[in-house]
Amino acid sequence: AQRVTQPEKLLSVFKGAPVELKCNYSYSGSPELFWYVQYSRQRLQLLLRHISRESIKGFTADLNKGETSFHLKKPFAQEEDSAMYYCALSPDSNYQLIWGAGTKLIIKP
Amino acid sequence: DVKVTQSSRYLVKRTGEKVFLECVQDMDHENMFWYRQDPGLGLRLIYFSYDVKMKEKGDIPEGYSVSREKKERFSLILESASTNQTSMYLCASSSGTGVHEQYFGPGTRLTVT
Numbered sequence: 047a048q049r050v051t052q053p054e055k056l057l058s059v060f061k062g063a064p065v066e067l068k069c070n071y072s073y074s075g076s077p078e079l080f081w082y083v084q085y086s087r088q089r090l091q092l093l094l095r096h097i098s099r100e101s102i103k104g105f106t107a108d109l110n111k112g113e114t115s116f117h118l119k120k121p122f123a124q125e126e127d128s129a130m131y132y133c134a135l136s137p138d139s140n141y142q143l144i145w146g147a148g149t150k151l152i153i154k155p
Numbered sequence: 156d157v158k159v160t161q162s163s164r165y166l167v168k169r170t171g172e173k174v175f176l177e178c179v180q181d182m183d184h185e186n187m188f189w190y191r192q193d194p195g196l197g198l199r200l201i202y203f204s205y206d207v208k209m210k211e212k213g214d215i216p217e218g219y220s221v222s223r224e225k226k227e228r229f230s231l232i233l234e235s236a237s238t239n240q241t242s243m244y245l246c247a248s249s250s251g252t253g254v255h256e257q258y259f260g261p262g263t264r265l266t267v268t
Contacts, residue, residue, distance in 0.1 A: 055195060078255055089159075090198075090245065090259040132197060136255040141186045141205065143257060147197035 048073050050135050052146035059123050060154050067118040067149050069133030078136040079116040080143070081107055085129045093118075093131070103127070128153045158182070159260040161246050167266045174233040176263050178246030184258075185251030187229035189213075189221060192243040192262070204229055205251065236267045
């Protein structure tokens with residue numbers, strides 16, 4: 047079955063500390079993977095996608111097909127990173143997205 | 156810049172009322188989606204549409220229906236609202252080709268009393 051798992055509902059770290067939000071997926075094909083972010087009182091928006099291999103707001107995510115993971119990382123957390131983060135998977139040739147349950151990230155000052 | 160708008164930011168309805176939530180996108184996207192967002196459950200797909208007058212059930216279609224008469228507009232209908240439909244409703248759209256990125260509206264917080 048196709049599934050995206052975010053094992054942490056809540057992650058709290060201090061400002062300046064490294065951040066890693068975990069995402070594991072279950073899918074046999076070649077998925078397209080995304081991280082979306084929702085800041086307080088703002089709409090859900092794309093943070094980054096694995097095919098772009100880019101760094102957005104200091105965040106990076108590497109697709110590890112062996113471990114079927116797509117963890118989101120940032121070396122030094124900032125208070126403005128506090129938000130809800132969702133990992134999502136797009137199966138081959140399919141415009142739907144399969145969503146993880148989300149992780150609430152809180153950056154403590 | 157893609158714009159997805161939703162008709163209401165907050166809505167309070169009584170049990171048994173018929174509720175209409177409307178979504179409009181201005182990017183000529185083929186695909187449109189309705190989700191509900193609940194804490195701890197993430198986003199759950201209610202219905203989606205890949206073309207005008209076409210609709211497909213998502214994971215939780217019970218108690219909902221949809222209408223897509225025009226490409227830019229996708230409506231979610233709660234035929235008889237119930238308290239367990241109190242939630243945040245998100246509309247999204249995406250292109251029918253290429254990257255599958257979805258663009259979201261601001262959401263409608265619906266409370267059914």
